[in-house]
Amino acid sequence: MSVHDPEFERRLVEATSQGLPLVSRPYAAIAKQIGSTEARVIEGIQRIMQRDDIKRFGVVVRHRKLGYRANGMVVWDIPDERVAEVGVCIGQYNFVTLCYQRPRRLPDWPYNLFSMVHGRDRDGVIDQVKSIVEQCGLQQFAHEILFSGRCFKQRGAIYAPSQQALKQDEMIING
Amino acid sequence: MRQYTDLEQHLLNDFQHGLSLSPTPYADLAEQLGVDETTVLENLNRLQEEGVISRVGPVFRPNRLGVSTLAAIAVPGDELETVAEIVSSFAEVNHNYEREHGFNLWFVVIAADRDALQAVLTEIEARTGYRVMDLPMLQDYFIDLGFKLQWT
Numbered sequence: 001m002s003v004h005d006p007e008f009e010r011r012l013v014e015a016t017s018q019g020l021p022l023v024s025r026p027y028a029a030i031a032k033q034i035g036s037t038e039a040r041v042i043e044g045i046q047r048i049m050q051r052d053d054i055k056r057f058g059v060v061v062r063h064r065k066l067g068y069r070a071n072g073m074v075v076w077d078i079p080d081e082r083v084a085e086v087g088v089c090i091g092q093y094n095f096v097t098l099c100y101q102r103p104r105r106l107p108d109w110p111y112n113l114f115s116m117v118h119g120r121d122r123d124g125v126i127d128q129v130k131s132i133v134e135q136c137g138l139q140q141f142a143h144e145i146l147f148s149g150r151c152f153k154q155r156g157a158i159y160a161p162s163q164q165a166l167k168q169d170e171m172i173i174n175g
Numbered sequence: 176m177r178q179y180t181d182l183e184q185h186l187l188n189d190f191q192h193g194l195s196l197s198p199t200p201y202a203d204l205a206e207q208l209g210v211d212e213t214t215v216l217e218n219l220n221r222l223q224e225e226g227v228i229s230r231v232g233p234v235f236r237p238n239r240l241g242v243s244t245l246a247a248i249a250v251p252g253d254e255l256e257t258v259a260e261i262v263s264s265f266a267e268v269n270h271n272y273e274r275e276h277g278f279n280l281w282f283v284v285i286a287a288d289r290d291a292l293q294a295v296l297t298e299i300e301a302r303t304g305y306r307v308m309d310l311p312m313l314q315d316y317f318i319d320l321g322f323k324l325q326w327t
Contacts, residue, residue, distance in 0.1 A: 019230025022219050024212060025198055042196050045233065055236050056192035059219075060229045066187070073274060073281070087316030101314040102245065109278070109308060114245070115317075146281075149273030153263040153282070 008036065012044045019060075063097075068118045072125040072145040075111035076138065077104075083113055089136035090115050095128050110142065122147060182210065186218055187227065194231065236315075242292050243285040244311040247278040248303065255279060258303045267295045278308065 011034040020026035027045075028038040036044075048054055063071070078086045083101050090113070091099035098116040117132075119125035129145055132138065179187065185208055195203040201219070202212040222228040250258045255273065262282055263271050271282040284299075286292040296307050 013235065016232050017235060019232040020200075022201070022216050022223065022231065024201065024216070026200065027196075027198060038198055042198070046196060048233075053236050054233045057233045058192045058194040059187060059190045059231050060234060061187055061191070062226060062229050065225070065227045084314070084316070087314065091317040096317065099315070099317040100245075100312045101316065102310040102312060105308050105310070109310075113316075114310075144276070146274040146276045146278075149275060149279075150259075151272050152259040152280075153269060153271035 008034075008040070009044060009048070012036075012041060013048070016045065063118050067120055070119045070122045070125045070147065072117050072119075072122075072129070072147050074115045074117050074129055074132075074143055074145050076113040076115070077110045077142040078113050078138075079141075080112070086136060086138065086141075087113055090132055093117075093128070093132065095119065096132075111144070117145075182208065182214070183218060183222065186215070186222065190231075241285055241287055242289050242311075243283055244292060244296075244309050246282055246284055246296060246299075246310065247308045248280045248305045249278045250280050250303075250305060252279070258305065261303050262299060265295060265299065267292075268299075 012030070015030050015034050021029040023029055025038065027041045030036075031038045031041045034041075045054075045057075049057070076086070076090075087099050087101060090096060095118050096115050097118060098114065100114045101112055102114055104110055104112050115132075117125050117128050119128055125145065125147070129143070133143070186204075190204055194200050197203055199212070201215050205212045205215040208215070219228065219231060223230070248258065248262070259271060259273070259280055262268055262280065265284070267284050267286050268282050269285065271280070273279055274281050284292060284295050286295055296309055300307050
Protein backbone atom coordinates (compact mmCIF):
# COMPACT_ATOMS: atom_id res chain seq x y z
CA MET A 1 0.00 0.00 0.00
CA SER A 2 1.20 3.49 -0.75
CA VAL A 3 2.25 5.85 2.00
CA HIS A 4 -0.52 8.30 1.18
CA ASP A 5 -3.55 6.12 1.35
CA PRO A 6 -6.60 8.39 1.82
CA GLU A 7 -8.94 5.56 2.75
CA PHE A 8 -6.56 4.34 5.45
CA GLU A 9 -6.22 7.89 6.73
CA ARG A 10 -9.97 8.40 6.81
CA ARG A 11 -10.40 5.25 8.90
CA LEU A 12 -7.53 6.29 11.17
CA VAL A 13 -9.08 9.72 11.75
CA GLU A 14 -12.48 8.19 12.46
CA ALA A 15 -11.05 5.68 14.90
CA THR A 16 -8.80 8.11 16.79
CA SER A 17 -11.25 11.02 16.85
CA GLN A 18 -13.25 9.09 19.43
CA GLY A 19 -10.19 8.90 21.65
CA LEU A 20 -7.51 6.28 22.11
CA PRO A 21 -8.46 3.19 24.11
CA LEU A 22 -7.15 3.32 27.68
CA VAL A 23 -5.09 0.17 27.36
CA SER A 24 -1.38 -0.53 27.46
CA ARG A 25 -0.95 -0.62 23.64
CA PRO A 26 -3.60 1.83 22.35
CA TYR A 27 -2.13 2.14 18.85
CA ALA A 28 -2.15 -1.63 18.48
CA ALA A 29 -5.81 -1.63 19.58
CA ILE A 30 -6.66 1.03 16.98
CA ALA A 31 -4.77 -1.01 14.37
CA LYS A 32 -6.85 -4.07 15.17
CA GLN A 33 -10.03 -2.01 14.86
CA ILE A 34 -9.18 -0.73 11.38
CA GLY A 35 -7.33 -3.79 10.07
CA SER A 36 -3.83 -2.37 10.13
CA THR A 37 -0.64 -2.62 12.15
CA GLU A 38 0.59 -0.72 15.19
CA ALA A 39 3.54 0.67 13.22
CA ARG A 40 1.32 1.95 10.40
CA VAL A 41 -1.06 3.60 12.86
CA ILE A 42 1.77 5.42 14.65
CA GLU A 43 3.29 6.43 11.34
CA GLY A 44 -0.10 7.62 10.08
CA ILE A 45 -0.67 9.83 13.12
CA GLN A 46 2.84 11.24 12.75
CA ARG A 47 2.12 12.07 9.13
CA ILE A 48 -1.14 13.86 9.98
CA MET A 49 0.72 15.78 12.70
CA GLN A 50 3.49 16.79 10.33
CA ARG A 51 0.85 18.21 8.03
CA ASP A 52 -0.31 20.25 11.03
CA ASP A 53 -3.83 18.83 10.91
CA ILE A 54 -3.75 17.97 14.63
CA LYS A 55 -3.89 20.88 17.07
CA ARG A 56 -2.85 18.88 20.07
CA PHE A 57 -2.62 15.30 21.16
CA GLY A 58 -3.42 14.35 24.72
CA VAL A 59 -5.96 14.50 27.52
CA VAL A 60 -9.15 16.40 26.58
CA VAL A 61 -10.92 17.69 29.69
CA ARG A 62 -14.49 18.91 30.09
CA HIS A 63 -14.32 22.35 31.63
CA ARG A 64 -17.86 22.33 32.99
CA LYS A 65 -17.22 19.22 35.01
CA LEU A 66 -14.19 20.85 36.57
CA GLY A 67 -16.13 23.82 37.89
CA TYR A 68 -15.70 26.16 34.92
CA ARG A 69 -19.45 26.49 34.60
CA ALA A 70 -19.70 29.80 32.79
CA ASN A 71 -18.57 30.52 29.30
CA GLY A 72 -19.11 33.52 27.15
CA MET A 73 -18.60 33.85 23.44
CA VAL A 74 -16.96 37.25 23.27
CA VAL A 75 -17.28 38.94 19.88
CA TRP A 76 -15.19 41.94 18.86
CA ASP A 77 -15.35 44.53 16.10
CA ILE A 78 -11.68 45.03 15.26
CA PRO A 79 -10.39 46.98 12.24
CA ASP A 80 -9.32 44.42 9.63
CA GLU A 81 -5.72 45.65 9.56
CA ARG A 82 -5.38 44.99 13.29
CA VAL A 83 -7.28 41.74 13.60
CA ALA A 84 -4.23 39.45 13.36
CA GLU A 85 -2.35 41.29 16.10
CA VAL A 86 -5.39 41.44 18.39
CA GLY A 87 -6.27 37.81 17.64
CA VAL A 88 -2.84 36.66 18.77
CA CYS A 89 -3.09 38.79 21.91
CA ILE A 90 -6.49 37.36 22.90
CA GLY A 91 -5.52 33.81 21.90
CA GLN A 92 -2.65 33.69 24.39
CA TYR A 93 -4.75 33.65 27.58
CA ASN A 94 -5.15 30.38 29.39
CA PHE A 95 -8.86 31.05 30.06
CA VAL A 96 -9.51 31.50 26.32
CA THR A 97 -10.14 28.34 24.30
CA LEU A 98 -10.98 29.64 20.84
CA CYS A 99 -10.05 32.74 18.89
CA TYR A 100 -11.24 32.93 15.29
CA GLN A 101 -11.63 35.63 12.70
CA ARG A 102 -15.00 35.32 10.96
CA PRO A 103 -16.71 37.58 8.40
CA ARG A 104 -18.89 40.53 9.42
CA ARG A 105 -22.49 40.38 8.20
CA LEU A 106 -23.52 44.00 7.99
CA PRO A 107 -25.81 45.53 9.01
CA ASP A 108 -26.89 42.71 11.35
CA TRP A 109 -23.52 41.63 12.62
CA PRO A 110 -20.51 43.98 12.92
CA TYR A 111 -18.17 41.59 14.76
CA ASN A 112 -15.20 39.90 13.08
CA LEU A 113 -13.27 38.30 15.94
CA PHE A 114 -14.72 35.53 18.10
CA SER A 115 -13.25 34.19 21.31
CA MET A 116 -14.50 31.72 23.91
CA VAL A 117 -13.80 32.82 27.47
CA HIS A 118 -14.24 30.48 30.44
CA GLY A 119 -14.79 31.29 34.08
CA ARG A 120 -16.05 29.65 37.24
CA ASP A 121 -19.11 31.90 37.06
CA ARG A 122 -20.57 34.80 35.10
CA ASP A 123 -18.68 37.48 37.01
CA GLY A 124 -15.51 35.48 36.48
CA VAL A 125 -16.01 35.68 32.72
CA ILE A 126 -16.73 39.43 32.88
CA ASP A 127 -13.51 39.97 34.88
CA GLN A 128 -11.49 37.95 32.37
CA VAL A 129 -12.90 40.04 29.51
CA LYS A 130 -11.99 43.26 31.37
CA SER A 131 -8.42 42.12 31.69
CA ILE A 132 -8.27 41.26 27.97
CA VAL A 133 -9.59 44.74 27.11
CA GLU A 134 -6.97 46.42 29.30
CA GLN A 135 -4.00 44.24 28.46
CA CYS A 136 -4.60 44.05 24.70
CA GLY A 137 -5.58 47.74 24.54
CA LEU A 138 -9.08 47.23 23.14
CA GLN A 139 -10.89 50.04 24.95
CA GLN A 140 -12.03 51.79 21.76
CA PHE A 141 -13.44 48.69 20.05
CA ALA A 142 -16.97 47.39 20.49
CA HIS A 143 -17.47 43.94 21.99
CA GLU A 144 -20.31 41.88 23.37
CA ILE A 145 -20.37 38.84 25.64
CA LEU A 146 -22.90 36.20 24.60
CA PHE A 147 -23.40 33.95 27.61
CA SER A 148 -24.58 30.45 26.90
CA GLY A 149 -28.08 29.47 27.89
CA ARG A 150 -29.65 26.11 27.23
CA CYS A 151 -27.66 23.47 25.41
CA PHE A 152 -29.85 21.79 22.80
CA LYS A 153 -27.24 19.48 21.34
CA GLN A 154 -23.64 18.83 22.18
CA ARG A 155 -21.46 16.29 20.59
CA GLY A 156 -18.19 16.36 18.82
CA ALA A 157 -17.84 17.34 15.23
CA ILE A 158 -18.08 14.71 12.54
CA TYR A 159 -15.01 14.76 10.40
CA ALA A 160 -14.62 13.17 7.00
CA PRO A 161 -17.92 11.41 7.37
CA SER A 162 -18.80 8.71 4.94
CA GLN A 163 -22.56 8.34 4.43
CA GLN A 164 -22.21 4.97 6.05
CA ALA A 165 -20.51 6.39 9.10
CA LEU A 166 -23.19 9.06 9.42
CA LYS A 167 -25.92 6.45 9.43
CA GLN A 168 -24.25 3.98 11.70
CA ASP A 169 -22.45 5.97 14.24
CA GLU A 170 -21.36 9.46 15.06
CA MET A 171 -17.72 10.32 15.33
CA ILE A 172 -17.34 12.04 18.60
CA ILE A 173 -14.65 14.61 19.00
CA ASN A 174 -14.30 17.91 20.75
CA GLY A 175 -16.58 16.47 23.48
CA MET B 176 -16.84 19.23 42.21
CA ARG B 177 -14.89 16.74 44.28
CA GLN B 178 -11.32 17.11 45.42
CA TYR B 179 -8.77 15.70 43.03
CA THR B 180 -5.64 13.90 44.16
CA ASP B 181 -2.22 15.20 43.16
CA LEU B 182 -1.93 12.42 40.60
CA GLU B 183 -5.32 13.27 39.09
CA GLN B 184 -4.43 16.95 38.92
CA HIS B 185 -1.24 16.11 37.06
CA LEU B 186 -3.09 13.80 34.68
CA LEU B 187 -5.73 16.46 33.95
CA ASN B 188 -3.36 19.38 33.59
CA ASP B 189 0.04 18.22 32.38
CA PHE B 190 -0.79 15.93 29.48
CA GLN B 191 -3.22 17.95 27.37
CA HIS B 192 -0.67 17.88 24.59
CA GLY B 193 2.43 15.96 23.64
CA LEU B 194 1.17 12.44 24.29
CA SER B 195 3.87 10.00 23.26
CA LEU B 196 3.69 8.13 19.97
CA SER B 197 5.66 5.21 21.32
CA PRO B 198 3.72 1.92 21.43
CA THR B 199 3.11 2.44 25.16
CA PRO B 200 2.18 6.12 25.73
CA TYR B 201 0.52 5.56 29.11
CA ALA B 202 3.60 3.74 30.44
CA ASP B 203 5.71 6.72 29.30
CA LEU B 204 3.36 9.07 31.10
CA ALA B 205 3.47 6.87 34.22
CA GLU B 206 7.24 6.99 34.19
CA GLN B 207 7.21 10.79 34.13
CA LEU B 208 4.88 10.80 37.12
CA GLY B 209 6.82 8.13 39.00
CA VAL B 210 3.91 5.68 39.19
CA ASP B 211 3.12 2.49 37.32
CA GLU B 212 1.14 2.12 34.12
CA THR B 213 -1.77 0.32 35.79
CA THR B 214 -2.25 3.23 38.20
CA VAL B 215 -2.32 5.70 35.32
CA LEU B 216 -4.83 3.63 33.33
CA GLU B 217 -7.06 3.16 36.39
CA ASN B 218 -7.06 6.88 37.09
CA LEU B 219 -7.72 7.87 33.47
CA ASN B 220 -10.54 5.34 33.26
CA ARG B 221 -12.16 6.69 36.41
CA LEU B 222 -11.87 10.32 35.24
CA GLN B 223 -13.39 9.34 31.92
CA GLU B 224 -16.25 7.48 33.60
CA GLU B 225 -16.92 10.56 35.71
CA GLY B 226 -17.02 12.63 32.53
CA VAL B 227 -14.16 14.92 33.57
CA ILE B 228 -12.06 13.62 30.70
CA SER B 229 -13.82 13.51 27.36
CA ARG B 230 -11.11 11.39 25.77
CA VAL B 231 -7.40 11.01 25.31
CA GLY B 232 -6.22 11.53 21.76
CA PRO B 233 -5.90 13.96 18.89
CA VAL B 234 -7.77 17.27 18.59
CA PHE B 235 -8.09 17.77 14.85
CA ARG B 236 -7.79 21.19 13.36
CA PRO B 237 -11.12 22.40 12.02
CA ASN B 238 -11.65 22.78 8.27
CA ARG B 239 -8.79 20.47 7.33
CA LEU B 240 -10.76 17.28 7.24
CA GLY B 241 -14.10 18.59 6.02
CA VAL B 242 -15.55 22.08 6.26
CA SER B 243 -17.51 23.66 9.05
CA THR B 244 -19.14 26.92 9.94
CA LEU B 245 -20.62 28.69 12.92
CA ALA B 246 -24.22 29.63 12.21
CA ALA B 247 -26.78 31.70 14.07
CA ILE B 248 -30.50 32.39 13.88
CA ALA B 249 -32.49 35.17 15.57
CA VAL B 250 -35.61 33.39 16.83
CA PRO B 251 -38.55 34.88 18.74
CA GLY B 252 -38.26 33.60 22.32
CA ASP B 253 -41.43 31.53 22.34
CA GLU B 254 -40.37 29.64 19.22
CA LEU B 255 -36.80 28.93 20.30
CA GLU B 256 -37.34 25.36 21.48
CA THR B 257 -39.25 24.37 18.35
CA VAL B 258 -36.65 25.86 16.03
CA ALA B 259 -33.79 24.42 18.10
CA GLU B 260 -35.30 20.98 17.79
CA ILE B 261 -35.47 21.23 14.00
CA VAL B 262 -31.85 22.43 13.86
CA SER B 263 -30.65 19.67 16.20
CA SER B 264 -32.31 17.02 14.05
CA PHE B 265 -29.67 17.53 11.33
CA ALA B 266 -26.82 15.01 11.63
CA GLU B 267 -24.42 17.70 10.37
CA VAL B 268 -25.21 19.98 13.33
CA ASN B 269 -23.42 19.92 16.65
CA HIS B 270 -23.00 22.27 19.59
CA ASN B 271 -26.44 23.78 19.24
CA TYR B 272 -26.73 26.38 22.02
CA GLU B 273 -28.93 29.15 23.21
CA ARG B 274 -27.01 32.39 23.73
CA GLU B 275 -28.17 35.62 25.31
CA HIS B 276 -28.48 37.91 22.31
CA GLY B 277 -30.89 38.88 19.51
CA PHE B 278 -29.15 36.08 17.62
CA ASN B 279 -30.11 33.55 20.25
CA LEU B 280 -29.50 30.18 18.58
CA TRP B 281 -25.90 29.25 17.70
CA PHE B 282 -24.75 26.02 16.15
CA VAL B 283 -21.87 24.47 14.26
CA VAL B 284 -22.50 22.75 10.93
CA ILE B 285 -19.95 20.39 9.45
CA ALA B 286 -19.94 18.73 6.03
CA ALA B 287 -17.60 17.09 3.56
CA ASP B 288 -17.26 20.20 1.37
CA ARG B 289 -18.56 23.74 0.96
CA ASP B 290 -21.40 22.75 -1.41
CA ALA B 291 -22.71 20.13 0.99
CA LEU B 292 -22.47 22.66 3.81
CA GLN B 293 -24.43 25.26 1.85
CA ALA B 294 -27.11 22.67 1.08
CA VAL B 295 -27.55 21.97 4.79
CA LEU B 296 -27.84 25.70 5.62
CA THR B 297 -30.42 26.17 2.85
CA GLU B 298 -32.40 23.21 4.11
CA ILE B 299 -32.33 24.57 7.68
CA GLU B 300 -33.69 27.89 6.41
CA ALA B 301 -36.45 26.11 4.48
CA ARG B 302 -37.50 23.97 7.42
CA THR B 303 -37.33 26.65 10.12
CA GLY B 304 -38.52 29.62 8.07
CA TYR B 305 -35.69 31.77 9.45
CA ARG B 306 -32.60 33.18 7.82
CA VAL B 307 -29.35 31.54 8.90
CA MET B 308 -26.30 33.74 9.43
CA ASP B 309 -23.26 31.86 8.13
CA LEU B 310 -19.95 32.74 9.83
CA PRO B 311 -17.18 30.48 8.51
CA MET B 312 -13.78 30.66 10.16
CA LEU B 313 -11.32 32.82 8.21
CA GLN B 314 -8.33 32.59 10.49
CA ASP B 315 -7.48 30.73 13.69
CA TYR B 316 -5.45 32.74 16.20
CA PHE B 317 -5.54 30.28 19.03
CA ILE B 318 -2.63 27.96 19.61
CA ASP B 319 -4.22 25.12 21.51
CA LEU B 320 -1.92 24.03 24.30
CA GLY B 321 -4.79 22.79 26.39
CA PHE B 322 -6.56 24.57 29.20
CA LYS B 323 -4.52 25.43 32.28
CA LEU B 324 -6.56 24.39 35.27
CA GLN B 325 -6.37 26.36 38.47
CA TRP B 326 -6.87 24.32 41.60
CA THR B 327 -8.30 26.54 44.29
